[in-house]
Amino acid sequence: MAFADNLPISESLGVFVGVAGFDWLADGQAEPLKAAVVAVAAGAVILAARHWLKRRRKD
Numbered sequence: 001m002a003f004a005d006n007l008p009i010s011e012s013l014g015v016f017v018g019v020a021g022f023d024w025l026a027d028g029q030a031e032p033l034k035a036a037v038v039a040v041a042a043g044a045v046i047l048a049a050r051h052w053l054k055r056r057r058k059d
Contacts, residue, residue, distance in 0.1 A: 015035075016036060017035075
């Protein structure tokens with residue numbers, strides 16, 4: 001399985017839309033930079049968890 005197959009693109013996009021939408025609803029304006037940072041961080045956590053779980057299954 002290639003590295004690109006494990007990238008959580010749809011999950012990160014969902015987090016981005018969720019954070020931006022929540023900001024827009026709560027404050028009346030979206031902060032795309034903040035939403036992008038949160039989405040990248042969430043994607044990194046998901047990627048690390050998938051990697052850890054895949055290693056754990058092999059052992």
